[in-house]
Amino acid sequence: VTVSVLYCVIIMLPKCSPIPLVRKMFSEQRERLAKAMGNPVGEFALYKGGGDVPRNSSDTCFSWRQESYFFHMFGVEIMDCLGAVDLRSGEGIVFIPRLPDEYAVWMGALPTPESVKASSEVEHVYFVDEAAAALKKHGCTALHILDGSNSDSGIKVAAPSLDAFGDFDVKTERLFLVHTQLRVVKTDLECAFFGALNKVASAAHVQVMQQCKSDWHENQLEAAFLSYCMAAAQCKCLAYGGIAASGKGPAILHYVDNNRKMESGDMVLVDFGGELHCFASDITCSFPCNGKFTPTQRTVYEGVLAAHDAVLESLKPGVSWVDMHLLALRTMGRMLRDGLGVIRGDATDEEIEKSGLMAAFQPHGLGHLIGLEVHDVGGYIDGVTPPRGKTPMTSKLRTARTMEENILITVEPGCYFNQVTLEAALRNADQSPLLVEDALRRDEVWNFGGVRIESNVRITGAGCLNYTNVPRKVEDIEAVMAGTKAWPQ
Amino acid sequence: VTVSVLYCVIIMLPKCSPIPLVRKMFSEQRERLAKAMGNPVGEFALYKGGGDVPRNSSDTCFSWRQESYFFHMFGVEIMDCLGAVDLRSGEGIVFIPRLPDEYAVWMGALPTPESVKASSEVEHVYFVDEAAAALKKHGCTALHILDGSNSDSGIKVAAPSLDAFGDFDVKTERLFLVHTQLRVVKTDLECAFFGALNKVASAAHVQVMQQCKSDWHENQLEAAFLSYCMAAAQCKCLAYGGIAASGKGPAILHYVDNNRKMESGDMVLVDFGGELHCFASDITCSFPCNGKFTPTQRTVYEGVLAAHDAVLESLKPGVSWVDMHLLALRTMGRMLRDGLGVIRGDATDEEIEKSGLMAAFQPHGLGHLIGLEVHDVGGYIDGVTPPRGKTPMTSKLRTARTMEENILITVEPGCYFNQVTLEAALRNADQSPLLVEDALRRDEVWNFGGVRIESNVRITGAGCLNYTNVPRKVEDIEAVMAGTKAWPQ
Numbered sequence: 001v002t003v004s005v006l007y008c009v010i011i012m013l014p015k016c017s018p019i020p021l022v023r024k025m026f027s028e029q030r031e032r033l034a035k036a037m038g039n040p041v042g043e044f045a046l047y048k049g050g051g052d053v054p055r056n057s058s059d060t061c062f063s064w065r066q067e068s069y070f071f072h073m074f075g076v077e078i079m080d081c082l083g084a085v086d087l088r089s090g091e092g093i094v095f096i097p098r099l100p101d102e103y104a105v106w107m108g109a110l111p112t113p114e115s116v117k118a119s120s121e122v123e124h125v126y127f128v129d130e131a132a133a134a135l136k137k138h139g140c141t142a143l144h145i146l147d148g149s150n151s152d153s154g155i156k157v158a159a160p161s162l163d164a165f166g167d168f169d170v171k172t173e174r175l176f177l178v179h180t181q182l183r184v185v186k187t188d189l190e191c192a193f194f195g196a197l198n199k200v201a202s203a204a205h206v207q208v209m210q211q212c213k214s215d216w217h218e219n220q221l222e223a224a225f226l227s228y229c230m231a232a233a234q235c236k237c238l239a240y241g242g243i244a245a246s247g248k249g250p251a252i253l254h255y256v257d258n259n260r261k262m263e264s265g266d267m268v269l270v271d272f273g274g275e276l277h278c279f280a281s282d283i284t285c286s287f288p289c290n291g292k293f294t295p296t297q298r299t300v301y302e303g304v305l306a307a308h309d310a311v312l313e314s315l316k317p318g319v320s321w322v323d324m325h326l327l328a329l330r331t332m333g334r335m336l337r338d339g340l341g342v343i344r345g346d347a348t349d350e351e352i353e354k355s356g357l358m359a360a361f362q363p364h365g366l367g368h369l370i371g372l373e374v375h376d377v378g379g380y381i382d383g384v385t386p387p388r389g390k391t392p393m394t395s396k397l398r399t400a401r402t403m404e405e406n407i408l409i410t411v412e413p414g415c416y417f418n419q420v421t422l423e424a425a426l427r428n429a430d431q432s433p434l435l436v437e438d439a440l441r442r443d444e445v446w447n448f449g450g451v452r453i454e455s456n457v458r459i460t461g462a463g464c465l466n467y468t469n470v471p472r473k474v475e476d477i478e479a480v481m482a483g484t485k486a487w488p489q
Numbered sequence: 490v491t492v493s494v495l496y497c498v499i500i501m502l503p504k505c506s507p508i509p510l511v512r513k514m515f516s517e518q519r520e521r522l523a524k525a526m527g528n529p530v531g532e533f534a535l536y537k538g539g540g541d542v543p544r545n546s547s548d549t550c551f552s553w554r555q556e557s558y559f560f561h562m563f564g565v566e567i568m569d570c571l572g573a574v575d576l577r578s579g580e581g582i583v584f585i586p587r588l589p590d591e592y593a594v595w596m597g598a599l600p601t602p603e604s605v606k607a608s609s610e611v612e613h614v615y616f617v618d619e620a621a622a623a624l625k626k627h628g629c630t631a632l633h634i635l636d637g638s639n640s641d642s643g644i645k646v647a648a649p650s651l652d653a654f655g656d657f658d659v660k661t662e663r664l665f666l667v668h669t670q671l672r673v674v675k676t677d678l679e680c681a682f683f684g685a686l687n688k689v690a691s692a693a694h695v696q697v698m699q700q701c702k703s704d705w706h707e708n709q710l711e712a713a714f715l716s717y718c719m720a721a722a723q724c725k726c727l728a729y730g731g732i733a734a735s736g737k738g739p740a741i742l743h744y745v746d747n748n749r750k751m752e753s754g755d756m757v758l759v760d761f762g763g764e765l766h767c768f769a770s771d772i773t774c775s776f777p778c779n780g781k782f783t784p785t786q787r788t789v790y791e792g793v794l795a796a797h798d799a800v801l802e803s804l805k806p807g808v809s810w811v812d813m814h815l816l817a818l819r820t821m822g823r824m825l826r827d828g829l830g831v832i833r834g835d836a837t838d839e840e841i842e843k844s845g846l847m848a849a850f851q852p853h854g855l856g857h858l859i860g861l862e863v864h865d866v867g868g869y870i871d872g873v874t875p876p877r878g879k880t881p882m883t884s885k886l887r888t889a890r891t892m893e894e895n896i897l898i899t900v901e902p903g904c905y906f907n908q909v910t911l912e913a914a915l916r917n918a919d920q921s922p923l924l925v926e927d928a929l930r931r932d933e934v935w936n937f938g939g940v941r942i943e944s945n946v947r948i949t950g951a952g953c954l955n956y957t958n959v960p961r962k963v964e965d966i967e968a969v970m971a972g973t974k975a976w977p978q
Contacts, residue, residue: 058641059639226719
């Protein structure tokens with residue numbers, strides 16, 4: 001690859017400004033857990049940290065990631081640890097692996113109880129092989145361990161091996177439920193870190209927009225985003241498989257190939273978030289790769305933006321997430337009817353909703369809890385949250401919760417012209433009569449692709465706070481892409 | 490993060506030029522395997538492809554990677570496949586998962602036997618649930634499966650579940666050994682692809698050197714490298730945890746934190762390789778972050794370069810990798826004695842080698858096989874290759890093979906001032922008398938960090954071919970970093 005100036009585009013890498021991790025975040029979490037468990041004497045919660053994961057049978061491992069429940073309690077980023085919380089006091093104990101001295105040649109100074117205690121501010125640190133004896137010394141008689149499954153993936157949370165803990169009473173009933181619920185409602189320190197990460201990710205999205213050239217391959221958008229987050233804030237990777245989709249690609253909800261050459265006139269959808277200290281951000285922007293919306297692109301985009309804005313105006317403690325989802329679909333339905341004309345002009349909001357038609361245009365839920373995972377835990381908890389809906393319109397929702405102050409959640413309405421779901425709608429006896437097939441099959445609509453607008457917000461006492469700061473209005477996107485407007489303003 | 494021009498550096502993203510994957514590569518491999526197995530009638534090799542790997546219990550998976558033995562035979566990058574090779578003819582059969590139609594909304598057009606056959610040029614494609622019946626139809630009576638462990642990681646290669654294959658005779662004795670040996674000696678098509686990938690990775694290293702500013706954080710070097718490879722050739726990730734180490738960091742062999750702020754005067758070591766279609770590249774460059782070598786930096790650097798060049802001049806079929814390793818250590822020992830003066834001037838090459846002292850300066854082996862993994866398989870095979878050495882000087886080698894034409898291997902001598910290994914040498918009765926402790930403990934030596942120079946080469950009929958094209962001479966590095974010389978020339 002010969003680099004010539006003719007073939008180059010310029011990416012501005014920012015000055016590196018690491019985001020500080022405030023250690024008090026974790027002692028606060030331990031105190032919250034102890035309190036939620038009733039501050040019992042002699043009872044401890046025991047956690048297993050994340051291990052290294054090889055790629056198949058090779059000598060190479062995936063980029064290491066701490067396990068989130070463990071991280072939530074201790075904030076320690078060392079592999080193969082155990083951790084315990086004294087549920088009376090909230091004091092933390094971390095058990096680190098005892099590594100051979102020679103590992104120092106490969107890893108640098110090895111972690112010691114002293115160094116980990118100093119850097120993590122966890123109250124006590126021992127080696128893993130001292131765990132049972134240390135717990136006894138600290139007055140532990142009973143161990144609570146996590147016993148439950150992630151409501152998105154269905155995967156059971158890993159619990160520590162109990163071989164060395166035979167002397168303790170083991171309790172599996174409460175910890176998963178209580179700790180999962182605790183992770184749903186964030187602390188101010190968590191929100192502050194999340195906000196700082198969103199600021200970086202927002203700036204990275206602005207860079208992507210500003211640098212985008214209409215003859216790029218999609219993966220160049222990914223390269224620009226990731227390099228910005230790595231350089232600006234030392235993110236090691238994206239929080240999830242990033243999506244850079246152009247042309248018809250945005251209609252494929254998990255398009256991660258990101259390898260198509262774009263063409264002038266394409267709408268582009270970029271869904272990227274940096275990950276830092278286990279925290280995820282998750283932002284989607286949609287824009288025309290040549291920087292100028294066509295009338296049809298503007299109509300669809302502004303319909304999705306209206307849905308996004310309507311939800312943000314309505315979000316507050318006490319509202320049902322299902323209602324927000326239906327509000328977004330109703331708002332987009334009006335655009336499809338009154339703006340694009342692909343739904344019959346005489347169809348009422350109620351008829352559209354009753355038919356389930358909007359699930360063909362937005363086959364995913366309005367958003368999801370976010371925090372230490374991009375799809376954070378606690379969307380559904382048996383006996384605690386409302387159960388998953390059963391209609392095509394609601395069954396895809398990752399939570400049906402009533403909003404509470406300090407929930408972090410994504411708001412991500414989307415309107416897609418997915419030919420699989422639209423053909424099914426055209427065959428559906430309830431939905432087909434509402435559609436104007438000729439209008440829907442026009443090339444500029446049928447092959448439109450799609451638009452998603454996704455922001456990361458915090459539920460506040462009075463409403464919500466949007467941590468995402470990217471141009472959203474058509475005029476702002478066009479001006480930022482043309483270089484005539486700076487962002488943030 | 491406010492982006493201001495003052496705080497920005499400019500990274501040139503190249504035009505995207507995807508590297509074509511020639512499908513004949515894989516039918517050739519199947520024919521090679523069939524021949525090596527003796528072209529038996531009715532016997533098939535059965536492989537298990539790679540599955541998705543979740544990050545702990547979350548809903549997020551690591552970046553998906555095909556399993557390398559499977560990829561080597563079929564070149565298919567779809568998860569959860571099985572694959573079979575008819576060992577009489579070398580014909581391939583791939584079995585793809587049968588996915589629900591609704592997945593098309595998330596993944597786009599689902600793979601079908603027809604589409605996979607057309608794109609992979611594998612002779613036959615069925616669904617996984619048809620595997621046993623299809624194998625019978627194709628005349629299979631016996632199945633060979635992989636049964637062995639990776640000689641670097643010790644991890645057993647995954648074999649397919651045999652629940653559905655009860656009617657076939659199962660053979661575990663030969664396939665692992667034969668296939669592993671086959672992967673060691675590359676085909677021309679493999680070498681061509683590897684060379685093209687190295688060209689991109691080399692250009693990315695040149696960009697890193699050219700853009701490096703002496704007040705960068707190390708992770709900005711990683712961002713610049715990765716974004717170049719993603720943009721230039723659609724690499725999805727690095728082939729391994731990349732190293733960007735400055736100051737004393739290069740003495741830590743697996744330093745992957747990459748988060749330190751550099752200081753003018755630091756030597757920098759960057760060990761990065763892009764991964765594409767399972768192929769790895771693995772290149773290390775060492776340079777002063779301010780673009781100008783000090784006399785001490787020049788001495789050490791040129792000693793390592795002399796070792797690198799001496800090995801490249803000697804590498805050819807028939808030479809022992811152990812001898813190449815000893816040649817590199819001997820060459821660097823002379824620099825430490827005659828150039829840097831940290832080994833006594835009257836010490837002979839033989840005395841230095843006999844003492845094992847050089848294992849303190851280079852605690853790793855000279856290099857490793859490379860191909861579909863960064864540490865490719867087949868370094869040691871019981872009964873086939875020379876066994877692992879037992880001395881501190883040779884036991885870290887990842888292979889002790891005699892070189893053969895079309896082996897791909899890294900040549901990576903390094904000289905490190907690692908305080909753990911050097912303190913041990915100073916306490917070692919055989920090694921300490923050879924060291925000039927005062928000279929060794931001088932600040933500019935003791936805190937030097939280290940230098941590694943790593944190239945990726947192919948053993949040819951007459952010698953070797955270096956696929957890595959980066960500035961190596963001190964003058965060239967200084968000129969490229971100063972912007973007074975273009976590279977490649």
